[in-house]
Every structure is written in C-alpha cells, then in structure tokens.
Amino acid sequence: MSYARTALLLAGMTGLFLVIGYMLGGETGIMIAFIMALGMNAFSYWNSDKMILRMHGAREVDGQSAPELYQMVADLARRADMPMPRVYIMDNPQPNAFATGRNPENAAVAATTGLLEMLSHEEITGVMAHELAHVKNRDTLIMTITATIAGAISMLANFAFFFGGSNDEENPNPLGMVGTILIMIFAPMAAMVVQMLISRTREYEADRIGAEICGQPMWLASALNKLDKGASLIDNHRAENNPATAHMFIVNPLHTRKTDNLFSTHPNMDNRIAALKDMSPSQSAKRTSRSKLPQSNQPTKGPWG
Template sequence: MAVSGQRTRFAPDRGLTRRMVTTMFLIGLVYVGFTGLLVALLGRAWPIVVVIAVVLFVVQFWFSDTIAEKAMGAREASPEQYPQLHGTIDRLCALADMPKPRVAVAVNDMPNAFATGRNPERAVVCVTTGLLRRLEPEELEGVLAHELSHVAHRDVAVMTIAGFLGVLAGAITRIGLWGGFRGSRDQNMAIAAIVIPLVSIAVYVLSLLLTRLLSRYRELAADRAAALLTGRPSELASALTKVTGQIARIPSEDLRRAQPYNAFYFAPALNARETAAQLFSTHPTLEKRLEQLGRISTELGR
C-alpha cells in the first residue's frame, strides 16, 4: 500500500507500511524524550535548539531532491538526449499508473541509480552513465521499476523524516563537542555539557539502527514490487548481479566519495566484503535479494 494513499499498480506491501509506521512511532518516542531532556538541561537556551531543528528539517525534507542531485553530480536529461531511458520510464509509469518523475543522468562510471524527492510530483529518478553502458534494456527496466517503486511508496519522504532525528542528534553532539556549552559557571549548563553529547550519541546510534533496518526491508519491498510489475524477476536479478560485481571493480577512492549516499542507491557503493561486515548496512545482502527474486520467479511460473 502506498503511504500516500494514492493508488498505483505497484504491488501493495503491507509489511512495508507496517514497518514504516512502527519505525516512525519508535523514533517519535525517542524524539519526544530527547527534546524533553534538552529543554530540562538547557533552560532558557532551548529555543535555539528548536530553531536549529526546524531549519535542518525544512532544508532536508523540502530540498531533498535538489540536495541529492547536486551532491551526486546529476543533471536533468531530456528525451532528445536519452530517448531509450525516457521511453522505458514512460512505459513503466503508464503500466504503474503513476505520474512520470523528472529524469536525470550522472556522468559517473559507477553503475547505479537512485530516486529522491519528497513526493511523486517532486520526484527525480537518476541513473549513472556507467549503468546505462553496462545493462541490457530489460535489465535497465528492472532497475528503473525498482526506483519507481520507491517513488510510489514515498520511501524517500519517510526515510528523510525517520533519519531527521539522527541528523539533529549529530548536530547537537557537534555543538557540545565544539564547546557550545562550555565556559559557563551555571551548574545546569555544566551538566548539560557532559550529558547532552553522550545522550545525543546514543540517540544517533539508535535512530541510525532503526532507519537502516527499515532501509533494508524497503529495498526488498522495491525488488518485489518491480519484479511483479515487469513480470521479469530474472532480469532484475541479472542487473543486481552485474551492478554489484561491477561496483566492486570501481576504484576505492570513488567508492568512498559515494558511500555517504548509499541509502539512495539501487546497490550500495561497497565491495562484497565491506557490505557483509556492515552492521548498519542500508541494503540487504545480494544473496538475500537474489533468493527473494528466485521465489518470485517460481511464483510467476518463469
């Protein structure tokens, strides 16, 4: 079920909706407790924290598509420049009965794709030139259907909101470590200088863990929705295998630059050994994704 209530032909996923609601509820509880602690410890200084929190949230949520595009070096691509790419997205949007997002291309040899935007009307789907060069048309269709599923289910908006507490906690931690609460003779502020950074770190880790658990499930949900929409799970499995294998050959320096945006990508910018070792991984393992697609292929009789 799409979180927005706007119906598309992407396969409904009550498990995804349930996990989104549960994660938002748990993070909300942590957020309320964290805010209460800040108000108690900061006294008259708490409005500054509220202003910082509101500004960070508005910027992160309202401009998520623009920020992601600029950070990843993506530029909007016209149908004249990339007719096959636009044609595939047009067909998938018609098949899914959803509005067409903006289409962007990033000149990057790392084969990958991502979707971002606070709602379907503001969404953008981006692919890299490395992906376009390596995938067959049917494989590319599977990847694009995966990204469009994220748009239809408003995954990006939910993950942005869910991840906001971590951003806020990280900002408060930095303020504390930079000495924002130091130099005061007030006993409460002295306590705040010690307690707030420690609590902020704990809140950041908890928020990160919850959002990464949700992120791994939403990737499996997008794989399933894409496979059922296109009716070709084997092509998506082929794309996954090809993309993951090719990413492992990308220079380490390029991968390190891409890693901060792993939650957006079709496949994480990590080699196989690093992915397996990541407790806070944004994606399930390749083996788990391929296993699910194998089951779907059996269900469809292909």
C-alpha cells in the same frame, strides 16, 4: 509487514528523541532542538533533489537525447499509474541508479553510464522499475522524516555540552554527568542504526513493487547481481566524497563489506535476489507442482508484452 516495520522504527526513533530531549533540557530543550532540526531538514526536503542531482553530476535527458531510456521510463510509469518523472544520466563508470524528489509529481530517476553500458535492456527495465517503486512508495518522504528526527537527536546530543551535568528543577537530568556522556556517545549511534534499518526495509519493498511494475522479477534479480559485482570493482568518487547519499542508490556505491550487518545501508544482496526469485513464475510453478495443485502455463508479461 514492511510498512508496519517502518512505522515501528519511526515510532522508536521519535520516542528516543523525546526521552533524550527531556533528560537534557526538559520540555524547552525538546522544542528548541526540534524546531532547529526541522528548519534545516525542511530546506533539504524542498531542495534535496536539485542538490543531489548536481552533487552526482547528473544531466537531464529527454526523448531526443536518450530515446530508449526515456521511453522505457515512460512505459513503466504508465504501468505503475504514476506521473512521468524527470530522467537523468550520470557520467560515471560504476553501474548504479537512484531516485529522488519529494513526491511522485516532483520526482527524478537517474542512471549511470556504467549501468547503461553493462546491463541488458531487460535488466535496465528492472532497475528503472525499482526506482519508480521508490517514488510510488514515497520513500523519499519517509527518509526525510527519518533524517529530521535523526538530526534532532544528534543536535540534542550536542546540546549535552550545555544542558548536561546539572540536575536542577529547570534542567532535570536523572542520570547526571554519566548519563550525559552516555547520551552524547550512544544517541547519535542509535539514531543512525534506526535510519539504516528503515533504509534497508524500503529497499526490500522497492524490489518487490519494482518486480510487479516490470512484470519480470528475474530481470531485476539479474540486474542486482551484475550491479553488486560491478559496484564492488569500480570506484564511485562522487559517492565516496558524499557518503551520506549512499543509501539512495540501488546498490551500495561505497566499498564496504557485503554482509547484512547492523551498520549496512543496503540489505545483503543474496537475500534480495533470493526474495525476487521467490516471486518469479518458474519458482511459483515449482511450488504449485510440489503441492499437486493445477499449474498455470501463462507467463508473466513484461512492459512490452
């Protein structure tokens, strides 16, 4: 259902782009704006991991400099049957983490020093499993495609200054000047909303897959509870200076309202934790008992048995 919703949102954004492009510049306007936006986002796609890691002051670690974290990620990557990603640590007191990279073969996971200090071994395992789920699900690729289309829509809205107003055969605009003004105001806003909805959808899916990778949904649920509280109390100055990267983190690094509203980059934390609790063996056992079905006493195993 999550993938179907993502595909539907991408299709809706693409349709919005095509309609706006035709209204402002016809077929020529569509092609020019899309090629320019594609070029800019292609550069970001191939270089985004290096740019973002540098932006947040991340330093790469290995089995010698951070043996426990590195071995944890290696074990989880084996369980997920995926290549070992590069591992980074950010010197930042706010507990948080993110994944980046254009595909599983060129991926990186990064955790803050605040996360490593605040969370238990099991909770860190849940967080790293969540980030590996993003890599396994190719969420970076999905968000790059979304950013490409959103960038094209914003560019078309800017082109309204030049293409809008007229209503001749070469540059048809059925809504005239009023339509142009509406496009300039609401098109980028609509693209931003769809982009945020896709980001939130991918977070729910990464929670689910991450819980399956580590084998213990409650590890991640407990981690999310601590991260949500910690992120709300501790500033992340690098993220505040680069708010466009906020959607990448496991919890919102910016100090905003926690309600699951239309403009939130992350789902409501209570909803995420509730979904993970529903996956836990204890909740499954309770539902089985209530339905009078045979109850299994076999616990779900973590990455080290």
